[in-house]
Every structure is written in C-alpha cells, then in structure tokens.
Amino acid sequence: MSASGWKIQNVAESLLIGPFVSKDDNVTELSTLAASMEVYLSKNDAAFALRNSSDAIEYDKKGYYFVPVNATDKNTLGTLKVCVSDPTQHFPVWDTYRIVTQAQFNYFGTLSVTPVLTLLASGDVKSGEVVVFQHEANKEFTFTAKDINGNAVDVSGKTLKFICEDLRSAAALWELDSSYFAISGSSITVTVPLSSTLTPGKFQYNIRNVTDGNIVIADGIFTCKARKKQYG
DSSP, X not given: OOOOEEEETTOOEEEEEOOXXXXXXXXXXXXXXXXXXXXXXXXXXXXXXXXXXXXXXXXXXXXXXXXXXXXXXXXXXXXXXXXXXXXXXEEEEEEEEEEEOHHHHHHHSOOOSOOSEEEEETTOXXXXXXXXXTXXXXXXXXXXXXXXXXXXXXXXXXXXXXXXXXXXXXOEEEEEOGGGEEEETTEEEEEEOOOTTOOSXXXXXXXXXXXXXXXXXXXXXXXXXXXXXXXX
C-alpha cells in the first residue's frame, strides 16, 4: 500500500491503516491489535521513529485501524511513511502520504480538514487563487472571516501578518505587517504592493493571527502573470 494521498502539514487527524491479517493464513482479519500496536513514522525519508501522538488507536473493521497522528507527527513537508510491523502476528503494514501546506492542498486537492477559522478571498478563481499582473501598483485581497459553521467571526483588534511564500518550497519571500491591513468586524482587506521584483509564477500566501500565537488563519494561491505589451 502506498501513496494514499496528500495531508495538510501540522494538522492532527486519524489515518486509516490496514488491512492487518494473520501471518498464518494471510486471510484472517486481526481486530485486537490496538492496545499493543507500535506505529513508526519516517518524515521525508528520515529515520523511522515512534509516532508522537499518545491518542488511542481504534479498530474500525475489515482489519483496518484508525491511527491518530498529531501536529508534531506531521510537521515536516515531503513524504510521510507509516509502518507497523509485528512478525509474531502479521506481515508489515505500511502506507505513504505527502505532507503539503494548506495552500498547496487547497489548490491541488480537495479540502477534507476544516481549519478553526477559514478566510476566503473574494474573486478567487480556484480555491484561494487570485490572478495578479507583474508591475501592478498593488492588489487588494478582501476576506470575510468565518468559523467552521460558516458564521462571520469578528477579528477586530487582532494583529495580523501577510506572508508570501514560494509555492514549491514554502520558503518565505516577503511579509507585510499590520499596517497593510484594514479590519472591520469580520471584513479584512490587505493591500499588497506588487513591486517589479515579483516575477511571473505561482505563489502561496498565508495570513497569521499574531495576537493569538502567530497561527495561520488563512492561506491561498495567487498567480502572477506578465502583462502583454500593447502595440499600435
């Protein structure tokens, strides 16, 4: 088993791992392994180590188990290999996931884990993607703060920060402090100066709530395109 899917970095969840069948006949489903199961993780091809989460493993059905992993278990971008082996009872069971940023997941995949606070940019063309043009004076990103039930959330008085990152490596390229934000209740506008240093390509952005621990409260993708020259 391999390449089960993409997972969002630093988001706790339960992985469905299996099937576990008896080594004696390779058919009988094993349903009593939860208490003794040791789950090893390899983050982006580093050495295997026991999972950090202490949450209990639970049996589902058909030899499959729900294995909780926490933010520490998923803190490294790249591959996440999961392996469970007990030669006295079953053959090795393993799976491989791809750990990506939330912005990358929103753009390339289907969001299955809902953040506590979701901000969606107005005028998005694809899950947080906004098109800008090279050498534009600035670009306004407008958001409405909502909770997981879709209700507006008042973020007045919060100190926010806007960070632009490379889409592939997630390396920070530049950031904007709270002086670039205008906040009114649940309405948030950030004015991003798009200087000539911004080259054509795809970039990811995230907005952090500095007041409450620098947590990411929004992210998305924007595409920078070169303007065509006008002739005649």
